[in-house]
Amino acid sequence: MARSSAEAKFRVVAHGICEVLWIKQLLEELKAASPLPMKVFCDNKTVIAIAHNPVLHDKTKHVEVDKRFIKKKLENGLIVMPYIPTIEQVAELRDFQISSLMI
Numbered sequence: 001m002a003r004s005s006a007e008a009k010f011r012v013v014a015h016g017i018c019e020v021l022w023i024k025q026l027l028e029e030l031k032a033a034s035p036l037p038m039k040v041f042c043d044n045k046t047v048i049a050i051a052h053n054p055v056l057h058d059k060t061k062h063v064e065v066d067k068r069f070i071k072k073k074l075e076n077g078l079i080v081m082p083y084i085p086t087i088e089q090v091a092e093l094r095d096f097q098i099s100s101l102m103i
Helices: 005-029 045-052 060-077
Strands: 037-040 096-098
Touching: 005 037, 005 045, 005 060, 045 060
Parallel strands: none
Antiparallel strands: 037 096
16 A cells, blocks of 8 residues: 555556556567657656656655666666646556557
8 A cells, every 4th residue: 555645656657667668678579669768657746856856855765666766767768757737648547648659
């Protein structure tokens, strides 16, 4: 159970990134181009800010594993995490939306 909405969103975003990386690997196996960086849209500005912040805060200790995973993928240029208001999301999939891939 998540202790906060930020913790829940970090877990969802981390899971979404895993799905995006799986799709990227599948496309590579099919010899199809995958766009880089891949977009993982997030409707929580706090989660985006914490993921980009190099300083670890005491308030985020409970999401540190997910935070480090997300930050590593951002730094490697595999993903970008732009903000999108919830109302503008085409499909609400547990607070994240994976951008459509062009094959």
